[in-house]
Amino acid sequence: MAEKSAQARIVDRLRRVEGQVRGVTQMVEDDRYCIDILHQLQAVKSALARAEDEILKKHASHCVAEAIASGDTRKQHTKVEELVNLFAKAKR
Secondary structure (H helix, E strand, C coil): CCCCCHHHHHHHHHHHHHHHHHHHHHHHHCCCCHHHHHHHHHHHHHHHHHHHHHHHHHHHHHHHHHHHHHCCHHHHHHHHHHHHHHHHHHHC
């Protein structure tokens, strides 16, 4: 069996997150214990962080690598600037 593509793994991960969020919504509607809901929210955040990591790896190994290989300094600068802006936004 062939290994799934990075994109397919990311989509699978995001679909699991979607299910987790629906589960948290149901927990709130069912007036479940707050700590249980908070634990589930932490799990959702962790799963989203893993998806974010996968997308970042994909971006670095494809988009950034292509810009470097192209020799086009404008493309290279653009890709570096995108990453810097992303990390700066994440710190806010």
